[in-house]
Amino acid sequence: MIKAEHLYYAYVIGKKGKQTEVPVLKDVNFEIEKGEVVAVAGKSGSGKSTLLNLLSGYIPPDSGIITINDRNVTDLTEKEWAAFRLEHFGFVFQNYELIPSLTAFENVELPLILKGIDMDQRKTRVAALLHETGLENHSTHYPNELSGGQQQRVSIARALINEPEIIFADEPTGSLDSETEQEILKLIDSLNKEKNITFVIITHDEEVASRADRKLTLFDGVLKQGRGTYSEAQ
Numbered sequence: 001m002i003k004a005e006h007l008y009y010a011y012v013i014g015k016k017g018k019q020t021e022v023p024v025l026k027d028v029n030f031e032i033e034k035g036e037v038v039a040v041a042g043k044s045g046s047g048k049s050t051l052l053n054l055l056s057g058y059i060p061p062d063s064g065i066i067t068i069n070d071r072n073v074t075d076l077t078e079k080e081w082a083a084f085r086l087e088h089f090g091f092v093f094q095n096y097e098l099i100p101s102l103t104a105f106e107n108v109e110l111p112l113i114l115k116g117i118d119m120d121q122r123k124t125r126v127a128a129l130l131h132e133t134g135l136e137n138h139s140t141h142y143p144n145e146l147s148g149g150q151q152q153r154v155s156i157a158r159a160l161i162n163e164p165e166i167i168f169a170d171e172p173t174g175s176l177d178s179e180t181e182q183e184i185l186k187l188i189d190s191l192n193k194e195k196n197i198t199f200v201i202i203t204h205d206e207e208v209a210s211r212a213d214r215k216l217t218l219f220d221g222v223l224k225q226g227r228g229t230y231s232e233a234q
């Protein structure tokens with residue numbers, strides 16, 4: 001479902017004429033099957049977010065190939081990537097990234113408006129997802145009127161609204177207490193089991209990584225499978 005072959009990416013830093021390349025991903029290779037939950041671990045600065053940005057088309061690799069659903073997506077244009085993301089991906093972030101001036105309902109509805117779905121369908125689908133994520137009584141609340149766990153549920157409902165095959169989650173429980181973390185992990189678990197959604201989760205958290213089917217650890221620009229203790233992966 002997601003395949004990365006020999007991914008290389010370097011940031012170019014410094015002023016013009018004095019620029020240097022800082023390689024972050026040197027030779028990253030992996031394959032993720034449909035329906036897997038994969039944790040991506042690695043020390044701070046090891047390139048986890050960079051990898052996520054490559055996989056989701058926000059930055060092109062300097063070299064290497066990314067294949068998603070048997071399609072080589074490495075050279076998609078920005079416009080093609082935008083359509084591809086809307087069709088196949090959902091995103092969940094540590095800080096929820098909700099729009100503060102929109103209610104929970106409106107935040108979840110927004111991707112459907114972008115896709116041109118008519119109002120009746122939008123209302124039905126958003127209501128169903130808010131129910132599924134346990135938010136039916138909070139649909140008119142604004143983000144600042146919701147707890148962290150509730151905001152993360154809204155962001156998960158928003159990620160689900162276009163029925164994506166893959167959800168990329170960047171530290172999805174990083175801002176939550178341990179009890180709320182458990183609730184969110186249970187929700188991810190049930191979405192994976194019931195809808196067969198593939199999850200790629202960046203995490204520093206051992207609990208999150210241990211509940212994944214597999215853990216990939218970024219170390220020195222390459223990805224090691226099942227290697228390294230949790231402390232190495234911090």
Ligand SMILES: Nc1ncnc2c1ncn2[C@@H]1O[C@H](COP(=O)(O)OP(=O)(O)OP(=O)(O)O)[C@@H](O)[C@H]1O
Nearest residue numbers: 011012013024042043044045046047048049050051
């Ligand atoms: N825009 C940028 N320009 C230059 N260097 C960058 C840029 N973004 C990230 N880096 C560098 O690339 C490396 C990898 O960064 P990245 O954010 O991918 O790591 P990470 O594993 O996600 O870290 P963290 O766990 O702290 O979020 C770091 O050394 C960082 O300083």
